[in-house]
Amino acid sequence: xxxxxxxxxxxxxxxxxxxxxxxLIEAKLDLVLGNDVTTPVAVKVFEETGFSEIFDRxxxxxxxxxxxPCKDIKSAQLCKTSREFAKRFSITHFYDVGEVGIEHAxxxxxxxxxxxxxxxxxxxxxxxxxxxxxxxxGVGSTDMAAGMASGENWFKVPAAIRVELTGKPGRWVSxxxxxxxxxxxIGVDGALYRSLEFTGPGVAELSMDDRFTIxxxxxxxxxxxxxxxxxxxxxxxxxxxxxxxxxxxEADPDAEYxxxxxxxxxxxxxxxxxxxxxxxxRVIDEVKGMAIDQVVIGxxxxxxxxxxxxxxxxxxxxxxxxxxxxxxxxATQEISLQCLREGLTEIFLEAGxxxxxxxxxxxxxxxxxxxxxxxxxxxxxxxxxxGRMGHTKSEVILxxxxxxxxxxxxxxxxxxxxLYEEE
Amino acid sequence: xxxxxxxxxxxxxxxxxxxxxxxxxxxxxxxxAKHCMEDIDPSFAAAPHNGDIMVGGWNxxxxxxxxxxxxxxxxxxxxxxxxxxxxxxxxxxxxxxGFPILExxxxxxxxxxxxxxxxxxxxxxxxxxxxxxxxxxxxxxxxIENIIAHGGLLPYLKARQKG
Numbered sequence: 357x358x359x360x361x362x363x364x365x366x367x368x369x370x371x372x373x374x375x376x377x378x379x380l381i382e383a384k385l386d387l388v389l390g391n392d393v394t395t396p397v398a399v400k401v402f403e404e405t406g407f408s409e410i411f412d413r414x415x416x417x418x419x420x421x422x423x424x425p426c427k428d429i430k431s432a433q434l435c436k437t438s439r440e441f442a443k444r445f446s447i448t449h450f451y452d453v454g455e456v457g458i459e460h461a462x463x464x465x466x467x468x469x470x471x472x473x474x475x476x477x478x479x480x481x482x483x484x485x486x487x488x489x490x491x492x493x494g495v496g497s498t499d500m501a502a503g504m505a506s507g508e509n510w511f512k513v514p515a516a517i518r519v520e521l522t523g524k525p526g527r528w529v530s531x532x533x534x535x536x537x538x539x540x541x542i543g544v545d546g547a548l549y550r551s552l553e554f555t556g557p558g559v560a561e562l563s564m565d566d567r568f569t570i571x572x573x574x575x576x577x578x579x580x581x582x583x584x585x586x587x588x589x590x591x592x593x594x595x596x597x598x599x600x601x602x603x604x605x606e607a608d609p610d611a612e613y614x615x616x617x618x619x620x621x622x623x624x625x626x627x628x629x630x631x632x633x634x635x636x637x638r639v640i641d642e643v644k645g646m647a648i649d650q651v652v653i654g655x656x657x658x659x660x661x662x663x664x665x666x667x668x669x670x671x672x673x674x675x676x677x678x679x680x681x682x683x684x685x686x687a688t689q690e691i692s693l694q695c696l697r698e699g700l701t702e703i704f705l706e707a708g709x710x711x712x713x714x715x716x717x718x719x720x721x722x723x724x725x726x727x728x729x730x731x732x733x734x735x736x737x738x739x740x741x742x743g744r745m746g747h748t749k750s751e752v753i754l755x756x757x758x759x760x761x762x763x764x765x766x767x768x769x770x771x772x773x774x775l776y777e778e779e
Numbered sequence: 780x781x782x783x784x785x786x787x788x789x790x791x792x793x794x795x796x797x798x799x800x801x802x803x804x805x806x807x808x809x810x811x812a813k814h815c816m817e818d819i820d821p822s823f824a825a826a827p828h829n830g831d832i833m834v835g836g837w838n839x840x841x842x843x844x845x846x847x848x849x850x851x852x853x854x855x856x857x858x859x860x861x862x863x864x865x866x867x868x869x870x871x872x873x874x875x876x877g878f879p880i881l882e883x884x885x886x887x888x889x890x891x892x893x894x895x896x897x898x899x900x901x902x903x904x905x906x907x908x909x910x911x912x913x914x915x916x917x918x919x920x921x922x923i924e925n926i927i928a929h930g931g932l933l934p935y936l937k938a939r940q941k942g
Contacts, residue, residue, distance in 0.1 A: 380922040393803050397846055400806075405933040423804060430804035480844040480868055496846035496872035502932050506940075510922070510932075544791055545838035549867050578838060580867055633791065720800040720843075741795040741842060743818045 358608025360516040361583050362551040365491040365605050369474045377515035377612070385415065387468060388503035389477030391459055391716075392420040396437040397497035398478060402504060410445045411507030417449040417468060418442050419459040422716045424452075427723035457688025457714040460484035460572060460656035465688055467597030471586045471604050476503050481656050481738065483574045486552075486583035487567035488590055489604060493581050514551040514580045517542075518613040521558025523622030528772045530666065531566030532658060532736065532756035534619065535573040536627040540637030542617060548578035550614065553607065558621045559584060564593045565662040572657045573738050576634040626771060628734075629754035632742050640759055646769040648753070650733040651676075652745075653760050654685025654712070655719045658736035661691050667761035668700040670772055676708040677767030683725045685712040709764070721746045734763045780899050781858040782908065783831040786823060787892035788816075790836035794869065797840065797848040806847055808854035815851040828856035832896050834887055835862040840869025849873045849880075859898055861905060861916070863887040874923055877931035881905065886914035 359367065359374060367375040369383035390398055395418050410416060418438055423431035435452075442450035449468060456462065460481050463469045471489035475482065480494035495509070503509050519538065539546070552574050554567075562570070567584050574582025584590070586604035594602070625639040653659075653667045664686055676682045684704045686692045692714065695701045704711050718725030719737040727733055727746030732753065735745065740752035755763070758772040765775055795818070802814045816823040833852060839862035840848060849872050852860060859879040873880045879900055886905045890896055894909040903916040919927065929935035 380920055393800075394844065394846070397806055397850075401933055405937050407933075407937070428804065434804055434806075478844055478846075480842065482844075494844040494868050496844055496868060496875060498846060498875035498932050499871060502875075502936055505933075506936055510926075544841060545864065545866070548838060548864060575868075578841065578866060720795075722800060739793075739795070739842060741793045743799055744795050748818045 357612060358610035360551065360553050360611045361585065361605050361607045362491055362516065362553065362581060363513055365472055365474060366511060366513055375513045377513055379513040380510060381513060382508050382510050383474055385476055385503050385507055385509060386473035387415050387417060387475040388500055389417045389459060389463070389475065389479065389482060390500045391422050391479055392424060392431070392435050392438055393422045394478035394497045394500060395441065396434045398500040398504065399437055399441045401498050402501040407505045410504045413446050414448045415507065416447050416504055417463060418447055419451045419456050419462060420453065421456050421458050421714065422720070423722050424456065424715055425713065455689065458656045458659055458716055461659055461687035461691070464488060464568065465690055467594065467599065470594055470598040470600065470602035471590060472602050476500070476509055480575045481572050483579065483581045484568055484572040484656060486571035486574065486581050487564065488594065489584060489586035491581055491583065494575060512549070514549060515614045516551045516553050517547050518616040519552055519554045520556040520616055520618045521554060521621055522556055522618070523558055523620040524561045525621040525624060528626050528758050529621065529624045530756045530758065531562060531569035533624050533627045534566070534621065535570045536629055536634065536637050536754060537624055538617065538619065539573065539577045539634045540627065542577055544576060544633055544635045545578040547574070550579055552577065552579045552582040553613070554582065554584045560587060561621060563662060564589055565660045568660065569657055573634070576738060626756060626759050628759060628769070629740055631740050631751040631753065634740060634754060640771045644769050644771050647732065648680065648734050648763060648768055649731040650725060650727065651680060651682040651760050651764040652718050652725055652733055652735040652737060653757050654687060655716065655737040656687065657738045658757050659685055659687030659691065661694050663736065663757040664691065664695050664700050667757040668703045670758060670761040670765065670775060671707040671709065672703045674707055674765045676764045680764055680767050682709040682764040683712060683718065684709045685717060686714060688714050718745055720744065734760050734769055736760050780897060781830050782895065782897040783858055785832050785834050785890055785892060785894045785896050787834040787890065788819070791838045791841055792835045793842035794840055794845050794848040795842055798845065798851040803845060803847055808850050811847050811851035812854035815855045824855065830858045831856065832898065833857045833860045834890050835860065836887055837863045839865050841866035844868045846872045846876065849876055849878045853878045861886050861890070874926055875932040877927060881916035883914050883916040886916070
């Protein structure tokens with residue numbers, strides 16, 4: 357029987373000719389990732405178990421991105437623990453304030469993840485790199501410690517759901533709308549324990565940034581990973597970034613899929629997720645007009661340059677509505693610089709947004725924009741659980757950068773098409 | 780074998796409610812236990828839970844990869860979690876830290892909040908002592924049982940390195 361793309365990558369890394377769904381395997385890792393929240397816990401279990409060596413200093417990445425620049429003393433202690441560990445083992449890919457960006461934007465940008473590789477990260481959104489045709493998945497801190505010590509970890513080979521994409525997305529439809537639509541369709545556990553394998557002629561119509569956004573939120577459908585085929589856009593993205601050899605895997609023609617979900621990109625509309633689950637989706641025209649207090653544009657889901665451009669296009673020459681706080685967070689230093697060079701920073705500042713250093717910050721209610729009781733935000737982040745961005749009685753509506761920017765200008769949940777037509 | 784009182788929650792209990800991110804910068808188990816479940820059940824962390832049992836619905840532990848979530852529940856004194864299904868990272872994390880979890884949709888549905896329940900880890904039999912009903916949990920594959928028998932992933936790895 358044939359294998360899916362995910363199964364082929366796992367088989368190759370386990371040294372097996374073939375694997376099938378449900379097999380428990382031990383696979384070699386190309387990269388092990390941790391951040392300032394999860395690394396200290398991994399360091400603790402690593403040391404308590406009595407390990408004194410790491411498997412490969414070039415294949416571990418530690419990025420201090422969640423509570424940085426440190427929001428308080430406790431967070432500073434966590435960063436210190438991670439920093440000292442990185443120094444002790446001369447970890448090559450250690451990123452601190454000044455170089456650091458949001459992990460899932462920075463690793464692809466730096467060429468640290470490539471097609472065909474196996475990557476684990478102690479952060480649930482590690483599934484982002486599926487956009488490049490890699491197998492990558494989120495794990496816990498003990499998994500990170502095990503990976504650092506041995507260069508391997510255990511996996512249950514996932515069954516697969518095929519997502520067949522056709523058509524071409526309309527003007528205001530982005531990768532965010534595609535993934536929110538899919539999660540709304542299959543539910544927050546619709547792909548539990550499974551891989552989401554994106555395929556079909558619609559893939560070619562999606563930019564790499566769109567694909568990163570889609571793979572990033574595979575976890576919000578419960579998936580183990582969300583993977584795209586390697587095409588010309590993938591090759592162009594990794595060219596000049598990845599200098600080591602890599603392999604493009606393709607699914608076998610007779611690969612087995614548990615089910616197929618079909619999405620016509622041309623039929624999609626801007627989509628949002630209402631509180632308190634990502635699966636609680638509506639198209640924008642059903643719910644526009646809802647009152648809001650804050651807008652957040654950024655995160656590992658939507659903090660890339662095309663997201664910044666999309667927001668800036670709508671904010672150019674306009675003002676953030678009175679009473680609305682609009683927080684713009686480019687995901688990496690490189691993206692910040694690009695915003696500056698393209699004049700986007702000026703657009704944001706003149707519109708009355710704040711323009712932040714790279715950080716996960718408000719997405720998880722960490723800092724840089726927590727919500728008070730009764731407040732509501734439109735946010736380009738990935739989760740809208742109870743209390744996610746602050747008070748347990750605050751609310752988050754998930755949306756694309758275009759919807760978020762249009763909402764900032766209008767002062768309520770708004771459609772980018774409506775704002776554009778006003779001209 | 781453990782016997783305890785049931786604290787029951789619904790479907791899609793996410794890691795942000797098990798332990799909110801605002802407490803992740805103080806990751807000691809005792810500190811985490813103080814805030815476990817507080818956003819949906821403020822009374823939970825207020826009482827001691829020596830050997831009590833948590834029951835959830837489908838997709839228990841969805842969301843973040845934070846291992847702080849099973850650690851917080853374990854440090855609260857909960858002996859095990861029974862759910863209809865677990866989100867995959869939570870499932871891995873619980874196994875990796877040696878915290879018992881049982882997947883059993885029938886038990887998760889039938890058992891009520893406040894019931895007394897006993898669990899035989901050797902056989903996977905869950906008994907609702909309040910109603911007298913028995914349920915059979917899904918068995919772990921031998922590979923995972925071996926990790927649990929070693930007390931978690933790192934002790935397992937360490938033992939293998941020595942071997």
